[in-house]
Amino acid sequence: MRAALFLASAALALPAFAQGAPKPAISVDTLKTVTQTLSSDAYEGRAPTTPAEAKTTGYIVERFKQAGLKPGNKGSWYQDVPLVEISASDVTPLTFTGGKTPVTAAYRSDLVIATYRVTPKVAIRNSDVVFVGYGVNAPERGWNDYAGVDVKGKTVVILINDPDWQTQGLTGDFGGRAMNYYGRWTYKFEEAARQGAAAAIIVHDTEPAAYGWGVVQSSWTGPQLEQDTPGDHMDQSEAVGWIQKPVAEALFASAGKDFGALSRAAASKGFKAVPLGVKASVGFTNTVRRQASKNVIGILPGTAKPDEVVLYSAHWDHLGRCDAVKGDDICNGAVDNASGIAGLVAIAEASAKAGPAKRSQVFLAVTGEESGLLGSKFYAENPVYPLAQTVGGVNMDGLNVVGKAKDFVLVGAGKSELEDMVKPLVAAEGRVIALEPTPEKGYYYRSDHFSMAKLGVPMLYGESGDDLVVGGTAAGRAAAEDYTVNRYHKPQDEYDPKWKWDGAVSDLTIYYALGHSLAESDRWPNWYPTAEFREIRDKSRAGAK
Template sequence: MRRLALAALTLACAPALAQSSVPAISVDTLKDVTKTLSSDAFEGRAPTTPAEAKTTDYIVERMKAAGLKPGNNGSWFQDVPLVELTAQNMTPLTFTGGKAPVSLTYRTDMVLATYRVTPKIDLRNSDVVFVGYGVNAPEKGWNDYAGIDVKGKTVVVLVNDPDWQTVGKDGLFEGKAMTYYGRWTYKFEEAARQGAAAVLIVHDTEPAAYGWGVVQSSWTGPQLELDEKGDHMDQSAAVGWMQLAKAKELFASAGKDFAALSAAAKVKGFKAVPLGVKASVSFTNTIKRQASKNVIGILPGTERPNETVLFTAHWDHLGRCDAVKGDDICNGALDNASGVAGLIALAEAQTKAGSAKRSMVFMAVTAEESGLLGSEYYARNPVYPLKDTVGGVNMDGLNVVGPSKDVVVTGFGKSELEDLMKPLIEAQGRVMKPEPNPERGGYFRSDHFSFAKLGVPMFDGGSGEDLVDGGTAKGHAAVLDYIANRYHKPQDEYDPAWNWAGAVQDLSLYFQLGRQLAMSDAWPNWYTTAEFRKIRDKDRSPK
């Protein structure tokens, strides 16, 4: 999860629904499903643990009760092959050769893992290079790896992208809004393409958009990835994060000015800087291969059942995590038991409204917290071909603080789904807005992105910060409080005092959007400026 849930396209066959015709969204369902899935009995819903079967069986039970049919050729499940790696016997990460040795302790100073499915990682005396933001973007004339060979070396990388402090959208990297070049996944991918043996991202709370506690809870314990041929041996041997203070200590030991080099890295033409020190670390891995499951239900269409509208929410969370005040269960109530509750509530409402012309598919995906793995696997291996998937809605955390005057769109300005949503939002007396904090990279941090990369537009958004009761001051404070005190921590627990009125507002919008798509013959596309437009055009072109 990545946030507190926060040109007209003609649809001649599907006029907008009157608000009075939208079936009631069940608050009881929202409460019951969220409370159940986030209870300690579900142990934080980590994939491939004993809690998985309990979680997925419960979701199936609720989908059946909602009136859905099994969505995968008679089965409720799609197997997602995963491999689980648990790092053990982690030595300190040491840097030698500078003015003084620098040592980083696992968890408190750094976290490390590997994508390689191998029993041991042993990095010894690897030359360390600072590569700025670690970006190689030929279309922008930007390459932080130009003129340097990092094969077998350890690269130190800054989080986010060079424009993250720029107001507005000016700059090569879209200003304040994070591009994919700023996402940590990209930095690891590019470093691997460059042959780096290890990658260390310098954690800084503001550009990362979350504190060290989130990194620590997410990157320690069992780590999951898709179980694929080759065992990911083409990836760097070690990937992870280091604390900002330790990065400054490292640079000082190397006789370098961290602040000056960080500033230089923001300017086009930056050249990577060898630090003249060597990195060493080792750890072992326990390896477990086991399939997890996406849960899929369907409300079959009456006229064009092979064309589908998709609703998604991830069911997984972090399971057992680093304890806070003796509590080691990361319950994931908001993230994302609430989203699954929304999925079930929408299924109830759509079945109550009756079958539409197109099929509506409701999918609770696995391993979002491990890198969108369940949705990525489905997108690569779809039960319903992506060329026949009209679009849909992704839910990752519902609004539980009260009604808002605005609806924030993640990745604002990308798809024609916004043209469909705008009049629905206005009919509620609300306004559509872009993200207030696009530098957090929300667009790349939930399951809609897996589909976007392959051309399918998915609406991802929700209540903004301008609350009916308390305005933006109260709404923004609620966002910051959640990020600081509950996000990816054991404190993300169900609260019976939550106000579900805002969630109902948003779910009503999702219901109407899904209904319009399912009753029409329209195929919403990406705007011509969106990076996914060519993929969609190719997929939808006559063969």
């Protein structure tokens, strides 16, 4: 994960420090101490609903108190987030029969499988298998991979990303190289459930997925969390999971089909789903445990407009105990996202030191991001401060610890009025705006700001680019690749005393400046008219007025 930036206001003036006044005091000591503490083995990877949660949230509360915040939820530091934990066991291999030869996907090495349903047992037996391409149903784009096929009770096999991800440039039916929400695995499973599929299986391919199989394996094995809601998610597919690409190729060959040819065909409008003429079977038992997790909320009340809120957020959770690598089974999550919580605390300290602003500033440490943005989703759907009165905010999901960058990347560019507003703040740091180098990875849809954006709160996402002051683009890209391949969602994401914090401080200075400017502003931002979140914001603000 990378640092995420999202803000809101209109026609913002430069902050005082950009006009020559001293910059905010972003404490490097705070960044180091909080990151090292939360990512230590004593916190066991910070998995929600485990004994480590109370230690984690308690530490965040203490740091919020020391920073000068007040309890942010009607006198409490906490917001309960009802979760249900489902742990699969006795997983049988996923088998495909009826083709030229049987094909088997072994659990963990070839397959990860789970369910959103709160049920003690899952048994898929001899389910017809249908290849549905990218699994997209987008009427507004004239695209429906499910057209003309009934997949109720069947197993669908789905490609990751969206149909034009291999297109160079940002033009196409789905935005070209840039991933949109139709490309995310969460959408694939949501749509398969709407279509009535018994099982939904995504084919893992490293480039369009944006991460290797090890990330999928560590994220999808062990206890899985979901929001605990009435109905026990029985409207979802019975089973959801991923298979390795070689397994999919073997499956298609057994069915007398060419995986590569059908994958290419799926990228074109008018693609028709293909029944493979084989049947799928898989089963497992579940241990179910219901337990509330907690978001942590602190506030600096506003002086003139305390009911109008600027929101800073970061997720405190990580994967906890995970598949061991060289005997280490703790996924410490130092960058992802102990560093983000450290940034949240550092901005709280700087904000309190600057004194209260006109609008209230709320600091939200959310749970369950790694399980599907659960804490931020619950907050967005059950906001302590109404979203119509939330001007915008700043989210931090992994700080830059490799050194200051010359550039500042706008992720998911072209969404809101905020993109021009950040330019003078970036310039004040001696940096330039750049477009994201890997738009196909869909970073805009992968962190907690998206929960707010979906319900209308304008969000701008920005982060350090790859052009480092020391080493240039080559060094920056090498560092990003090294983290993704060797540390992301693995036990190796551990604190390193050799990290360089000047890049984090520069980014946090921009985040602080945007947030502080919003808190002192009287204006309200909006999405561009073409943005998918504009309509809901317009309705929300109309109701507030």
